[in-house]
Amino acid sequence: MTRAYNHRSAFGCWINDMRNKAMPRENWPYGVLDDQTVESIIGCLELQRQAGFNEFCTFGLLVTRDWPVDISSAVSEDRRQKVNTIIKAAHERGIKLLYGLGVYSWGFDEIIKNCLEVRGPNPGAMCGSSPEAWCWMQKVIDYILAEFDVDGFHLEASDQGRCSCPSCAKQGNVEYYSRLNGITAKYIRSKWPDKILMVNMCGYIHLDTKIETADMKYLVDLSRHLDYIIDPGHRGQFIEEKSRKNFIQSLQCDYGTSGGIWVYPPQRWNRLRWFLPHTIRTGQHLKQLYEDGGRAVEYYMGPTVNPGVEVNIAFGGKLLSDVEKDVEKILAEVVEMLYRPKNSAACVQLVDIFQRAENAYFDHWTPDDIAEVEKLGIPGELHPIVYLLGHAPGPAAYLRKPYMDSGGRTAYKKEMISILNDIRTIESGIAAKTRVTRIKTCIKNTIWDIDSCENKTGP
Numbered sequence: 001m002t003r004a005y006n007h008r009s010a011f012g013c014w015i016n017d018m019r020n021k022a023m024p025r026e027n028w029p030y031g032v033l034d035d036q037t038v039e040s041i042i043g044c045l046e047l048q049r050q051a052g053f054n055e056f057c058t059f060g061l062l063v064t065r066d067w068p069v070d071i072s073s074a075v076s077e078d079r080r081q082k083v084n085t086i087i088k089a090a091h092e093r094g095i096k097l098l099y100g101l102g103v104y105s106w107g108f109d110e111i112i113k114n115c116l117e118v119r120g121p122n123p124g125a126m127c128g129s130s131p132e133a134w135c136w137m138q139k140v141i142d143y144i145l146a147e148f149d150v151d152g153f154h155l156e157a158s159d160q161g162r163c164s165c166p167s168c169a170k171q172g173n174v175e176y177y178s179r180l181n182g183i184t185a186k187y188i189r190s191k192w193p194d195k196i197l198m199v200n201m202c203g204y205i206h207l208d209t210k211i212e213t214a215d216m217k218y219l220v221d222l223s224r225h226l227d228y229i230i231d232p233g234h235r236g237q238f239i240e241e242k243s244r245k246n247f248i249q250s251l252q253c254d255y256g257t258s259g260g261i262w263v264y265p266p267q268r269w270n271r272l273r274w275f276l277p278h279t280i281r282t283g284q285h286l287k288q289l290y291e292d293g294g295r296a297v298e299y300y301m302g303p304t305v306n307p308g309v310e311v312n313i314a315f316g317g318k319l320l321s322d323v324e325k326d327v328e329k330i331l332a333e334v335v336e337m338l339y340r341p342k343n344s345a346a347c348v349q350l351v352d353i354f355q356r357a358e359n360a361y362f363d364h365w366t367p368d369d370i371a372e373v374e375k376l377g378i379p380g381e382l383h384p385i386v387y388l389l390g391h392a393p394g395p396a397a398y399l400r401k402p403y404m405d406s407g408g409r410t411a412y413k414k415e416m417i418s419i420l421n422d423i424r425t426i427e428s429g430i431a432a433k434t435r436v437t438r439i440k441t442c443i444k445n446t447i448w449d450i451d452s453c454e455n456k457t458g459p
Helices: 035-051 077-092 109-114 131-147 173-191 213-223 241-250 279-291 307-321 327-339 344-362 367-374 406-429 433-455
Strands: 007-014 055-059 096-102 152-156 196-200 228-230 254-257 296-300
Touching: 007 035, 007 196, 007 307, 035 055, 035 077, 035 307, 055 152, 077 096, 096 131, 096 196, 131 173, 152 173, 173 196, 173 213, 196 296, 213 228, 213 241, 228 296, 241 254, 254 279, 279 307, 279 327, 279 344, 296 307, 307 327, 307 344, 307 433, 327 344, 327 433, 344 406, 406 433
Parallel strands: 007 055, 007 296, 055 096, 096 152, 152 196, 196 228, 228 254, 254 296
Antiparallel strands: none
């Protein structure tokens, strides 16, 4: 029997994170749902189908920060049609669509402004002790499930912080967020028992800290109402690896992560500006997680026009579908599927190129410097830029201190030039010419960014 993850969830995060064209003048998260967004998402869904994902989740299908007070006016007829097109495209590919739902936050800013009864000290989160806030939460859920054929919810209560009023402050973070997620999940289960429900613990506690043993009981209780819990790992998992097996066994739902490492796509950048495959490191993480009992992964998506992103997605889906397969063999399958090499030698060389490109970066970044400067662990989530917010494209932060010093950049550039030369020698043996051209463009742009760091010019 094939050993596979139960929940192989493709996480689009925000709808335009998968967009194949840059949004240089738009702030994050870009909430516009236009033809380009729909086309990019459907292209990503097709890759998910080919790779073996069985679920897809994204935030921002209907709103980003602001449900209006009347709820229903949030969605124009044009947007409704586009959302239904995406849902239909997922279902046609055998993929269940989970709606990214902020629980008491991410969507309630306008309601908080207009409804005194739900207001607490945090302008971005409703009060967790307010009966009126719970009524608004129900209204949103009822509207979504009455109007759209979604298959479940990604529940997230903690990313924007919490209410700290005297009543709410009596509960610690893990208890507080688990309570809000729990009452939301129980409500959905009571009316729509067939819906898939999961909680992402993003923001549950401070980055690079661990959940105390005394607080694990709140997650165990929460697990009774869910299909799975995701411990994302932006700066390491909240559950210590040494105690992970026992913790997983205590849950009544599946447990998983975000795949160990991912590159969060900078929305204002040209989509061919970076080339960061990470199949070796992803493979190591996913295999160990499965051995520890993990059976769910919420795997980050991105613009599939970027060849590193495309290969990372296809590789992740195939490994999640068959954990026993050798990492290099899976990468070879992906290369054959996407690049159609004309002979085995070209396939082997292209596999080697993706792995060399991965090591060229990660073997030369500076983990000790990152820890010292940022006072956090090694990123699971790698941001090529410094800030998500703002309108300028932004510099290549992932190539600068504390992530990489001048010596590291020199070594990285040397290897990328070598890879670029090797691609030129094998491209005649690859049928998918456009994809090869995109790799070359990504590498050239990466080299340009390295030079800009050294010259203190450019982005």
